Amino acid sequence: MNAFQFQNPTKIVFGPDTVEKLGELVQPFGKTVLLVYGSGSIKRTGLYDRVLSQLNGIGAKVLELPNVEPNPRLTTVKKGIEISRTHKVDFILAVGGGSVIDAAKAVAAGVPYEGDVWDFCIRKAVVREAIPLGTILTLAATGSEMNGNAVVSNWEEQQKRGLGSPHLYPKFSILDPTLTYTVPQDQTVNGTVDIMSHVFEQYFSRTADTPLQERFCESILLTVIENAAKALAVPDDYAARANLMWAGTMALNGGLISVGVQNDWASHGIEHEISAIYDIPHGAGLAVVFPNWMKAVFQERLDRFVQYAVRVWGIDPTGKTDEETALAGIAATRAFFTSIGAPSRLADFGIGSEHLDRMAEEAVRFGSIGSFKKLEKQDVRDILELSL
Numbered sequence: 001m002n003a004f005q006f007q008n009p010t011k012i013v014f015g016p017d018t019v020e021k022l023g024e025l026v027q028p029f030g031k032t033v034l035l036v037y038g039s040g041s042i043k044r045t046g047l048y049d050r051v052l053s054q055l056n057g058i059g060a061k062v063l064e065l066p067n068v069e070p071n072p073r074l075t076t077v078k079k080g081i082e083i084s085r086t087h088k089v090d091f092i093l094a095v096g097g098g099s100v101i102d103a104a105k106a107v108a109a110g111v112p113y114e115g116d117v118w119d120f121c122i123r124k125a126v127v128r129e130a131i132p133l134g135t136i137l138t139l140a141a142t143g144s145e146m147n148g149n150a151v152v153s154n155w156e157e158q159q160k161r162g163l164g165s166p167h168l169y170p171k172f173s174i175l176d177p178t179l180t181y182t183v184p185q186d187q188t189v190n191g192t193v194d195i196m197s198h199v200f201e202q203y204f205s206r207t208a209d210t211p212l213q214e215r216f217c218e219s220i221l222l223t224v225i226e227n228a229a230k231a232l233a234v235p236d237d238y239a240a241r242a243n244l245m246w247a248g249t250m251a252l253n254g255g256l257i258s259v260g261v262q263n264d265w266a267s268h269g270i271e272h273e274i275s276a277i278y279d280i281p282h283g284a285g286l287a288v289v290f291p292n293w294m295k296a297v298f299q300e301r302l303d304r305f306v307q308y309a310v311r312v313w314g315i316d317p318t319g320k321t322d323e324e325t326a327l328a329g330i331a332a333t334r335a336f337f338t339s340i341g342a343p344s345r346l347a348d349f350g351i352g353s354e355h356l357d358r359m360a361e362e363a364v365r366f367g368s369i370g371s372f373k374k375l376e377k378q379d380v381r382d383i384l385e386l387s388l
């Protein structure tokens with residue numbers, strides 16, 4: 001295990017009707033609030049009215065940044081920065097999934113920064129301060145509700161890049177699983193794949209002697225596998241939605257499950273290049289890419305892939321070589337994704353080979369990606385080609 005420091009300052013308020021605690025949670029941060037949300041599902045479900053009633057209850061002045069896109073755009077972030085500066089916003093409240101939360105984080109970082117907020121995404125600048133923010137999560141997927149990361153799309157330049165800082169951890173996140181009852185089937189699938197992919201990025205590591213971290217990862221994977229099918233069959237199954245939600249938060253909450261472990265993140269890098277050009281849902285892209293990344297790298301550390309196959313998928317290794325057991329685990333991953341309705345090929349989105357070179361080049365723009373196996377441009381291209 002490597003040396004590490006860990007701190008996660010986000011307060012989690014979990015359970016039904018926890019939205020009714022919003023007023024008291026926001027109050028310490030000031031009176032002028034920027035409410036950030038997406039295309040309007042919060043209005044259809046009545047959540048918007050509940051949020052406003054809470055904010056009105058503490059006498060807050062509320063400004064709005066609506067219509068945040070899935071794969072949130074830099075132009076929208078800049079709009080939010082302008083509103084926040086004009087009205088001297090004290091606090092940013094994101095109500096939605098990862099896209100809304102990420103947009104809110106980018107606004108929070110951009111307001112006190114004199115340059116272009118995109119500088120944070122291209123490593124030209126580091127976030128030194130941010131407006132405080134809180135979240136009400138409506139979709140179990142990204143973990144953005146309890147980490148300091150955000151991903152923003154620069155549509156004009158067809159680039160999707162991340163920024164991150166300890167200043168961007170939400171002050172609080174309200175997690176009411178009943179708010180996810182209305183998440184459509186396809187987004188429930190995408191969220192499931194996203195959660196599992198976050199775990200994969202931390203589990204498939206070269207770092208040795210980390211049994212607790214490995215079992216954290218395996219327990220999240222098993223929990224997600226058990227509960228995704230239940231939530232898909234019965235969308236208002238509270239236990240299933242609650243377990244998926246907490247699994248999503250734990251899977252990427254500032255690294256708790258992988259402290260002292262070198263992470264990989266190559267598959268996320270590859271997926272970002274796909275959705276930067278084609279604007280497909282992040283989880284759907286990961287469903288296509290991840291099993292192909294596994295096939296490309298599993299020989300690097302067979303023992304970890306054997307452990308994964310046996311402990312997560314219950315593959316019986318008797319009479320099999322390690323390679324056969326590992327491959328059976330990878331096949332089980334693909335079969336599970338397919339069983340819940342996730343895509344398996346880029347062709348499912350009508351994506352062909354036109355931009356493979358460009359995607360591969362952009363993925364390694366800052367150097368090789370991944371650590372389980374360091375991937376160069378040709379390696380990325382091979383994985384993309386396998387994914388066609």
Ligand SMILES: NC(=O)c1ccc[n+]([C@@H]2O[C@H](COP(=O)([O-])OP(=O)(O)OC[C@H]3O[C@@H](n4cnc5c(N)ncnc54)[C@H](O)[C@@H]3O)[C@@H](O)[C@H]2O)c1
Pocket residue numbers: 038039040041069070071072096097098099100102138139140141142143144147149150151179180181182183184187190191194252282283
């Ligand atoms: N910050 C991070 O740590 C992190 C990690 C992984 C991915 N991401 C990024 O997050 C984004 C994806 O976020 P996401 O997967 O949470 O999805 P999302 O926020 O893009 O939402 C997907 C869709 O679900 C809808 N939706 C959300 N909640 C709903 C509800 N309760 N009922 C009905 N519809 C609902 C939204 O309106 C949207 O159309 C991508 O840009 C991805 O790159 C961020």
